[in-house]
Amino acid sequence: xxxxxxxxxxxxIVSNDNEQTTGISDDELVRRFTQLGDESSFxxxxxxxxxxxxxxxxRITRNTSDAEEVFQEVFLTLTKKLHTFRGDSKFSSWLYxxxxxxxxxxxxxxxxxxxxxxxxxxxxxxxxxxxxxxxMYKDWSSRPDIIIFNKEAVVIIEKAIxxxxxxxxxxxxxxxxxxxxxxxxxxxxxxxxxAVKSRLHxxxxxxxxxxxxxxxxxxx
Amino acid sequence: MFMxxxxxxNIMGYIDCELDLQTLKELEKHTGDCPECMTFVNTYKRMLxxxxxxxxxxFVTPEIRNRxxxxxxxxxxxx
Numbered sequence: 001x002x003x004x005x006x007x008x009x010x011x012x013i014v015s016n017d018n019e020q021t022t023g024i025s026d027d028e029l030v031r032r033f034t035q036l037g038d039e040s041s042f043x044x045x046x047x048x049x050x051x052x053x054x055x056x057x058x059r060i061t062r063n064t065s066d067a068e069e070v071f072q073e074v075f076l077t078l079t080k081k082l083h084t085f086r087g088d089s090k091f092s093s094w095l096y097x098x099x100x101x102x103x104x105x106x107x108x109x110x111x112x113x114x115x116x117x118x119x120x121x122x123x124x125x126x127x128x129x130x131x132x133x134x135x136m137y138k139d140w141s142s143r144p145d146i147i148i149f150n151k152e153a154v155v156i157i158e159k160a161i162x163x164x165x166x167x168x169x170x171x172x173x174x175x176x177x178x179x180x181x182x183x184x185x186x187x188x189x190x191x192x193x194x195a196v197k198s199r200l201h202x203x204x205x206x207x208x209x210x211x212x213x214x215x216x217x218x219x220x
Numbered sequence: 221m222f223m224x225x226x227x228x229x230n231i232m233g234y235i236d237c238e239l240d241l242q243t244l245k246e247l248e249k250h251t252g253d254c255p256e257c258m259t260f261v262n263t264y265k266r267m268l269x270x271x272x273x274x275x276x277x278x279f280v281t282p283e284i285r286n287r288x289x290x291x292x293x294x295x296x297x298x299x
Contacts, residue, residue, distance in 0.1 A: 051278055072291050130224045131227075131254070139259045139262070139263065149273060153270065154274070157271060172271075177272075204231075204268070
């Protein structure tokens with residue numbers, strides 16, 4: 001990448017309003033940036049994906065300082081490697097993949113290893129396969145939205161998500177928060193679709209239990 | 221015989237409308253007869269509503285964005 005070009009690029013990166021690029025597809029933005037040197041296209045990529053990249057990095061690292069380090073490294077990487085995007089997958093999937101790799105490399109460099117506990121046997125039923133006496137007494141399903149969606153509940157669910165082992169946390173984030181398909185999540189994390197479904201299933205069971213505990217305690 | 225365990229293990233398929241007709245019928249019959257499973261399904265759906273609300277949560281502050289700009293500047297070396 002030419003130095004002069006990067007200088008021009010960083011001068012536009014803080015802008016949030018660019019009418020010429022907001023309606024353009026990701027692939028076209030990449031093409032304009034890599035082939036035509038259109039820095040406003042890079043600006044639009046930054047605007048579109050900053051929250052998602054930072055949010056995903058924060059989900060993996062669980063630390064705002066680490067997440068910002070990853071966030072910065074991802075955009076630095078983009079300025080150098082965006083031309084390597086071939087369009088074989090959606091640009092967003094490619095970008096999430098860059099974020100995953102950057103996060104793992106960063107955590108390794110910081111020697112921040114997480115013990116990845118398996119939740120494969122996590123289930124709410126007893127050894128006989130029944131839920132008897134385990135669910136109803138913590139029923140919070142009819143609580144009004146004003147209680148369910150308050151700020152404290154959001155803090156609780158964020159905390160609960162962060163208690164998930166990393167391999168379940170990343171799947172849950174991409175699938176249920178970002179709303180990606182099983183196929184996209186599998187491509188980004190390089191795991192099979194059955195593995196995506198399995199991890200998502202256990203993560204959801206874990207989180208339902210955590211929320212039940214919270215709302216049950218809250219009522220007392 | 222369809223059990224609570226079967227409701228739990230088929231809940232994703234149920235939510236995503238991916239169950240075959242026979243499994244769907246058995247799940248709905250069991251859930252209709254089992255208040256524990258009915259509560260499980262209802263709280264599971266509520267949990268998905270809550271986590272779905274996290275999608276639009278803004279993360280990047282102007283300060284974070286500005287620090288990105290400064291970093292990129294610092295990486296550009298004079299020719």
